[in-house]
Amino acid sequence: MQAEQIIRALGALAQDHRLAAFRLLVQAGADGMAAGALAEAVGVPASSMSFHLAQLANAGLISQRRQSRSIIYTANYAAMGALMGYLTENCCGGASCLPETSCSPSLANTTERNVA
Amino acid sequence: MQAEQIIRALGALAQDHRLAAFRLLVQAGADGMAAGALAEAVGVPASSMSFHLAQLANAGLISQRRQSRSIIYTANYAAMGALMGYLTENCCGGASCLPETSCSPSLANTTERNVA
DNA sequence: TCCATATTTCGACAATTATCGAATCATTGG
DNA sequence: CCAATGATTCGATAATTGTCGAAATATGGA
Numbered sequence: 001m002q003a004e005q006i007i008r009a010l011g012a013l014a015q016d017h018r019l020a021a022f023r024l025l026v027q028a029g030a031d032g033m034a035a036g037a038l039a040e041a042v043g044v045p046a047s048s049m050s051f052h053l054a055q056l057a058n059a060g061l062i063s064q065r066r067q068s069r070s071i072i073y074t075a076n077y078a079a080m081g082a083l084m085g086y087l088t089e090n091c092c093g094g095a096s097c098l099p100e101t102s103c104s105p106s107l108a109n110t111t112e113r114n115v116a
Numbered sequence: 117m118q119a120e121q122i123i124r125a126l127g128a129l130a131q132d133h134r135l136a137a138f139r140l141l142v143q144a145g146a147d148g149m150a151a152g153a154l155a156e157a158v159g160v161p162a163s164s165m166s167f168h169l170a171q172l173a174n175a176g177l178i179s180q181r182r183q184s185r186s187i188i189y190t191a192n193y194a195a196m197g198a199l200m201g202y203l204t205e206n207c208c209g210g211a212s213c214l215p216e217t218s219c220s221p222s223l224a225n226t227t228e229r230n231v232a
Numbered sequence: 233t234c235c236a237t238a239t240t241t242c243g244a245c246a247a248t249t250a251t252c253g254a255a256t257c258a259t260t261g262g
Numbered sequence: 263c264c265a266a267t268g269a270t271t272c273g274a275t276a277a278t279t280g281t282c283g284a285a286a287t288a289t290g291g292a
Contacts, residue, residue, distance in 0.1 A: 010130035026209045069259050069268045093142050093193050185238045185289050
């Protein structure tokens with residue numbers, strides 16, 4: 001993932017309505033949610049939600065598929081994973097950055113970053 | 117970390133000059149870097165860098181200390197860790213989100229931490 | 233004290249972002 | 263084919279963000 005793309009992904013999540021929508025999609029899993037359902041759940045007009053969904057899609061964080069009249073959006077876990085990976089490698093100085101994951105993470109080979 | 121704070125942190129990193137500055141600070145470690153050095157490294161006027169550093173500081177991502185005439189900025193790893201934690205818990209649907217850590221993370225029981 | 237250095241604050245301005253109703257486009261059922 | 267439904271696009275507008283030079287604020291040294 002390029003820095004350009006990272007900026008877009010961060011910017012896409014840096015807005016309350018979009019973050020809310022994305023969280024809903026993450027919860028919804030593979031089933032996803034229709035644009036209208038998202039608009040209602042988040043509490044914004046359909047046109048506004050459409051604007052925000054376009055930004056999330058542009059950042060690669062969500063995908064869409066048409067199902068009859070509705071357009072179903074789903075979270076793109078791979079893109080989110082890439083973002084997490086970038087942040088882990090470039091914005092975390094050491095082990096202290098990631099929360100514990102019940103076993104020792106093998107971050108040693110993610111690049112030799114250093115000390116604090 | 118509250119959603120409000122998360123939005124601010126994401127927004128702070130969602131800008132090329134700020135992301136560049138933050139990465140430099142992460143690399144610099146505890147020594148940190150002076151505002152002027154950051155401005156030169158990133159390639160923006162001092163006043164612009166000051167503007168960006170204020171935003172990063174406001175988001176809690178960096179700290180500052182005066183050392184003689186210079187003001188030294190350092191990355192706040194704890195804040196970054198909190199951001200990573202939030203994203204992991206709220207924006208990652210399952211194991212697929214975090215980069216491989218040699219064993220499956222136990223994210224199933226971590227839903228307690230944040231509420232809408 | 234006076235001067236040089238390091239940084240921030242203060243305008244002013246351009247560019248981007250967010251919002252929302254109205255209009256438009258696509259799909260389905262009758 | 264036509265009406266109804268679900269969604270996006272299109273204005274227009276308000277608000278926020280980014281930029282940069284000039285002025286103001288601190289600090290240290292002669």
